[in-house]
Amino acid sequence: MKAVGFTTSLPIEAADSFIDFETSIPIPAEHDLLVKIKAVSVNPIDFKIRQNSAKDKVLDAPKIIGWDAVGVVEAVGNEVTLFKKGDEVYYAGDINKPGSNAAYQLIDERIAGNKPARLSDAEAAAMPLTTLTAWEVMFDRMHINESDKDKSILIIGGAGGVGSIAIQIAKKVAGLKVIATASRPETVEWCKQQGADIVVNHKDLVSEVQKAGFKYVDFILDFVNTNTYWDAMAELIKPQGHIASITGSAEPVALNKLKGKSVTFSWELMFTRSTFQTGDMTEQHNILNKAAALFDNGTLKTTLNKTLHGLNADNLKAAHRLQESGKAIGKTVIVF
Amino acid sequence: MKAVGFTTSLPIEAADSFIDFETSIPIPAEHDLLVKIKAVSVNPIDFKIRQNSAKDKVLDAPKIIGWDAVGVVEAVGNEVTLFKKGDEVYYAGDINKPGSNAAYQLIDERIAGNKPARLSDAEAAAMPLTTLTAWEVMFDRMHINESDKDKSILIIGGAGGVGSIAIQIAKKVAGLKVIATASRPETVEWCKQQGADIVVNHKDLVSEVQKAGFKYVDFILDFVNTNTYWDAMAELIKPQGHIASITGSAEPVALNKLKGKSVTFSWELMFTRSTFQTGDMTEQHNILNKAAALFDNGTLKTTLNKTLHGLNADNLKAAHRLQESGKAIGKTVIVF
Numbered sequence: 207m208k209a210v211g212f213t214t215s216l217p218i219e220a221a222d223s224f225i226d227f228e229t230s231i232p233i234p235a236e237h238d239l240l241v242k243i244k245a246v247s248v249n250p251i252d253f254k255i256r257q258n259s260a261k262d263k264v265l266d267a268p269k270i271i272g273w274d275a276v277g278v279v280e281a282v283g284n285e286v287t288l289f290k291k292g293d294e295v296y297y298a299g300d301i302n303k304p305g306s307n308a309a310y311q312l313i314d315e316r317i318a319g320n321k322p323a324r325l326s327d328a329e330a331a332a333m334p335l336t337t338l339t340a341w342e343v344m345f346d347r348m349h350i351n352e353s354d355k356d357k358s359i360l361i362i363g364g365a366g367g368v369g370s371i372a373i374q375i376a377k378k379v380a381g382l383k384v385i386a387t388a389s390r391p392e393t394v395e396w397c398k399q400q401g402a403d404i405v406v407n408h409k410d411l412v413s414e415v416q417k418a419g420f421k422y423v424d425f426i427l428d429f430v431n432t433n434t435y436w437d438a439m440a441e442l443i444k445p446q447g448h449i450a451s452i453t454g455s456a457e458p459v460a461l462n463k464l465k466g467k468s469v470t471f472s473w474e475l476m477f478t479r480s481t482f483q484t485g486d487m488t489e490q491h492n493i494l495n496k497a498a499a500l501f502d503n504g505t506l507k508t509t510l511n512k513t514l515h516g517l518n519a520d521n522l523k524a525a526h527r528l529q530e531s532g533k534a535i536g537k538t539v540i541v542f
Numbered sequence: 543m544k545a546v547g548f549t550t551s552l553p554i555e556a557a558d559s560f561i562d563f564e565t566s567i568p569i570p571a572e573h574d575l576l577v578k579i580k581a582v583s584v585n586p587i588d589f590k591i592r593q594n595s596a597k598d599k600v601l602d603a604p605k606i607i608g609w610d611a612v613g614v615v616e617a618v619g620n621e622v623t624l625f626k627k628g629d630e631v632y633y634a635g636d637i638n639k640p641g642s643n644a645a646y647q648l649i650d651e652r653i654a655g656n657k658p659a660r661l662s663d664a665e666a667a668a669m670p671l672t673t674l675t676a677w678e679v680m681f682d683r684m685h686i687n688e689s690d691k692d693k694s695i696l697i698i699g700g701a702g703g704v705g706s707i708a709i710q711i712a713k714k715v716a717g718l719k720v721i722a723t724a725s726r727p728e729t730v731e732w733c734k735q736q737g738a739d740i741v742v743n744h745k746d747l748v749s750e751v752q753k754a755g756f757k758y759v760d761f762i763l764d765f766v767n768t769n770t771y772w773d774a775m776a777e778l779i780k781p782q783g784h785i786a787s788i789t790g791s792a793e794p795v796a797l798n799k800l801k802g803k804s805v806t807f808s809w810e811l812m813f814t815r816s817t818f819q820t821g822d823m824t825e826q827h828n829i830l831n832k833a834a835a836l837f838d839n840g841t842l843k844t845t846l847n848k849t850l851h852g853l854n855a856d857n858l859k860a861a862h863r864l865q866e867s868g869k870a871i872g873k874t875v876i877v878f
Contacts, residue, residue: 473804
């Protein structure tokens with residue numbers, strides 16, 4: 207089958223940062239679905255893995271990355287019960303297994319969902335990883351529920367992939383008052399289109415949020431950098447409030463700053479359930495199906511913003527280049 | 543009225559580390575209850591405040607500390623609705639106001655509860671601060687609920703005041719499997735009496751817990767030191783698990799270590815609600831009353847372990863000395 211990968215970590219401008227190659231179609235076992243892929247999308251995790259997973263070494267075989275796909279089930283492992291041949295699926299996948307930048311991929315049925323029927327392949331391929339991330343962080347980590355309706359949430363990094371769908375879910379599913387950060391006219395406009403009530407500049411964040419009328423906010427989601435925004439988050443979070451992040455803290459953190467207000471902090475990593483094969487791993491199947499129903503009834507909208515045609519090294523390079531720039535708005539998809 | 547306090551932060555051995563003095567009985571306003579105190583208890587917060595709140599200075603008037611009391615309502619402010627003159631109450635109080643080491647004290651009705659009827663004054667005075675702390679951390683911060691029954695909780699520092707009642711609440715109210723840490727024969731025995739299923743040594747904590755049959759635990763409560771146990775907690779916590787602490791992290795913390803497992807961390811400070819006058823401040827009244835019912839029906843037991851008689855500087859010094867030693871088991875109470 208056709209695939210795109212790399213054997214060493216190179217800057218995206220390098221000729222071989224991605225290479226087109228041929229490999230054999232994998233064979234499904236146990237809970238695996240063999241999926242014929244129709245579209246994929248790119249997330250920040252993609253370029254981080256490309257930049258770091260084969261640093262200063264050359265792999266024996268090209269590594270296939272890519273987490274997000276839409277496709278059709280071609281065959282199933284002998285323990286599969288949730289899907290059958292011919293089903294259209296969408297999923298984000300498992301960081302420990304070959305990715306979706308290939309004609310075919312194996313995916314565990316417990317982390318795949320039924321593709322939203324009313325979305326095109328490109329529209330649907332844009333959504334799994336970011337939707338799972340935003341859903342898990344708000345409902346499984348922060349335990350946001352009906353009693354939180356009309357509370358406030360600050361979303362740092364509103365115009366990116368996760369930020370965009372997080373704004374929608376916070377507003378339209380959780381019923382929160384959404385303050386998002388964005389700094390360019392086009393990202394401010396995008397955040398409003400997703401449903402943000404208020405958009406503030408991330409520079410001088412504390413005074414921006416307070417000028418918007420909030421001394422404190424009930425929830426904060428960091429989609430940019432935990433170290434950068436730590437002090438601002440500690441100041442803005444409401445007593446007994448909840449901060450969560452999907453990014454990282456390369457430097458140690460002054461955790462003590464959250465103590466006086468009895469604040470909670472959560473990490474969310476969409477790959478935790480599949481990596482640790484947690485008992486509730488099938489929850490990702492359930493989330494994707496719940497989200498599909500919300501896409502189909504119009505509550506949620508795709509965050510697709512750019513479509514490339516044809517799976518090949520050149521298109522993957524273009525998609526990574528845009529993602530690495532930090533200027534991407536919404537999602538970039540490659541349709542096969 | 544008679545009171546005990548200090549005008550400068552001194553080692554407990556110093557003659558004036560506590561002084562007996564006379565001051566006027568305060569007058570209740572708004573939500574205040576004026577309580578005639580019958581018994582108080584000592585917590586680690588007491589000696590931390592004594593050691594630090596008048597460092598290198600001399601206060602104009604002696605500072606009265608002490609958070610935990612049992613007493614009788616003598617008068618009420620004009621907005622009081624929850625209590626009346628003659629009611630017996632127990633409460634932990636507000637860090638920003640004069641404490642309970644005095645014949646009378648003002649307390650906001652919203653953070654006071656009805657004294658458990660079946661407990662003596664000493665037995666009841668031992669409980670408010672630690673019970674509120676343990677209850678808030680498990681139910682308000684960690685959101686432990688019926689669906690968590692039979693999950694595992696590691697309680698670091700099981701034999702102290704909060705540890706003791708936390709073991710009881712975790713076991714008897716939340717229905718969890720409780721692993722507590724203790725290192726001396728008498729503290730091991732005490733933890734078992736409180737209801738711990740397993741007691742492990744805090745030295746070499748990871749291998750101790752794993753030897754006891756737990757690769758991971760669902761919840762961890764740190765009642766000793768967040769910096770000291772950070773790496774061990776990061777290793778032992780289950781993917782998607784929840785760690786909470788009431789102690790502190792003087793040094794910055796490698797928060798990143800919790801990311802791969804999507805772990806949540808909460809601070810619990812019993813004084814947050816009263817300090818910030820949160821909208822749900824009355825929840826402390828509710829918790830104390832729920833706990834009183836559990837003390838009265840025998841589900842929970844007092845953790846009183848030592849009783850001193852007479853409010854005076856000598857007895858407060860003795861109680862602080864024991865608390866500062868780090869060897870206190872359960873609670874020490876002074877009956878007036």
